[in-house]
Amino acid sequence: PxxxxxxxxxxxxxxxxxxxxxxxxxxxxxxxxxxxxxxxxxxxxxxxxxxxxxxxxxxxxxVGEVWVAAGQSNMEYTMKKYRTYQKPYKGKDLAAEELTKSENTKIRVFTCPRKGNDTGWNNANSESLPMVSAPGYFCVRHLQDSLQVPVGIISTAVGGTMVETWRKGGECTTK
Missing domain, CATH: 2.60.40 (Immunoglobulin-like)
Incomplete structure (x- = not known):
């Protein structure tokens, strides 16, 4: 539709x-x-x-998959590291390494900024990835590698929001 x-x-x-x-x-x-x-x-x-x-x-x-990376602070953790972010305890900083790679036309990103306008859909590259959710991106990259289809990610996480914001209708239902 x-x-x-x-x-x-x-x-x-x-x-x-x-x-x-x-x-x-x-x-x-x-x-x-x-x-x-x-x-x-x-x-x-x-x-x-x-x-x-x-x-x-x-x-x-x-035509392919589209995934939404929404949620609170853990999902908001972006590919670009800020001074307040800790480096990985062990191993490589995979997000920093990913930002140095050439354009990936198999993955498209759409970032919903808190303020200002979105930049639309873009191929994953050093310019489009810094504000994308790191957990979301690595999930999408894994999916793309596994499924061998184009995969898009809509990054729309906002740290410090109430969990009710991310539940349908703001209501918790249990059975």
């Missing part, structure tokens, strides 16, 4: 590679179009949404 908002009753066309889907925005402007299921692929395609005279085009969109 692909969804969004447009002016009420606007015709919407979604195109991804050779696939196309259409929808019409309801009275409140909400719409949803259904593209067929896709196989994972490293081949980047153009993704376009056209609603009336407006058009959004994204280049180099791949």
């Amino acid at each position: 692909v969804w969004g908002k447009a002016a009420p009753k606007t015709k919407v066309t979604v195109t991804f590679g050779k696939f196309k889907a259409k929808a019409v925005a309801d009275g409140k402007g909400h719409w949803q179009a259904m593209l067929p299921s896709q196989k994972a692929s490293f081949e980047g395609c153009v993704f376009t949404v056209k609603a009336g005279k407006q058009q959004l085009t994204l280049d180099n969109v791949v």
